[in-house]
């Protein structure tokens with residue numbers, strides 16, 4: 370992930386212009402930045418990425434500052450690297466977040482929320498369990514779909530083991546069969562995790578497990594609720610039991626490999642997913658354009674929401690800028706909680722019709738660009 374600030378020499382890259390353009394849609398005094406008590410709008414325009422206010426933090430990953438001595442001697446450490454795959458909405462990110470014990474991957478009731486591979490790291494006894502949360506696997510139509518599905522399968526390819534999540538409420542449907550066919554084609558076996566058992570009658574679970582077994586690719590079947598945690602410890606125990614002897618790959622208090630810049634855009638994307646309806650969430654992407662450390666310990670984050678049409682931009686802004694303001698304010702609250710510091714968040718909405726065909730956007734999403 371690159372640290373990029375707007376280039377003042379390049380007008381197309383000038384965030385200040387975007388701010389002004391967005392402003393045209395907003396009534397006087399209703400600014401896009403969600404920032405109570407931070408710098409006022411004029412200040413923001415003046416220091417939009419031209420001068421550093423403090424050190425620019427380039428290594429913005431969710432890594433601890435100091436590596437402590439490990440709690441388990443090196444010769445007793447074990448490591449397992451597991452891909453979590455499944456249909457969209459099966460609960461993959463919810464499970465990974467629960468196993469890790471903090472939010473590393475965004476969650477929404479909409480399908481295809483996760484777009485790229487995200488690593489979550491959980492400590493379990495002597496084992497370090499590294500989970501690859503993958504985008505949902507489905508029949509791709511658009512280029513972005515293809516990139517997401519490729520990322521999911523390559524996550525499975527990299528792993529020691531594959532955990533396939535199945536939404537028990539939906540049962541064994543075509544989406545599940547598509548993935549099972551993919552596993553068979555790759556010659557891979559997996560563990561099946563029937564999720565959302567809190568939504569299903571107990572009497573339906575045993576016949577479903579028999580159906581899962583009959584699919585012929587699963588060595589073990591677990592029943593869990595990623596939402597309320599039931600069955601998750603048994604799953605973690607079983608995964609830890611097959612972890613290989615070997616030194617941990619990450620410091621034990623590291624929870625993810627995601628860069629904080631990326632996490633910050635993901636959090637905004639999650640709030641947009643929760644606030645917008647129908648196709649619009651799928652037609653946008655969010656990028657962190659600049660991250661500036663402030664002398665008072667706070668940070669200023671400038672992000673661009675790319676949409677494909679002017680009409681989409683209007684919807685994302687909302688009447689009087691209300692939608693984007695609401696998104697900004699809930700994202701800022703969460704960012705402040707996660708980063709444990711004060712954040713000034715500035716969101717700019719930009720129309721870029723063909724962003725979904727632009728290789729640069731895929732790099733920012735941590736996805737390979739499918740040709």
Ligand SMILES: Nc1nc2c(ncn2[C@@H]2O[C@H](COP(=O)(O)OP(=O)(O)OP(=O)(O)O)[C@@H](O)[C@H]2O)c(=O)[nH]1
Nearest residue numbers: 458459460461462463478480481482483505595596
């Ligand atoms: N009732 C219930 N809801 C769940 C459970 N696990 C996940 N959910 C909900 O299901 C929805 C989808 O969860 P996610 O974790 O985003 O699913 P995902 O598989 O990562 O989704 P994609 O990003 O589309 O691949 C969210 O609204 C979750 O709150 C569960 O065990 N029980």
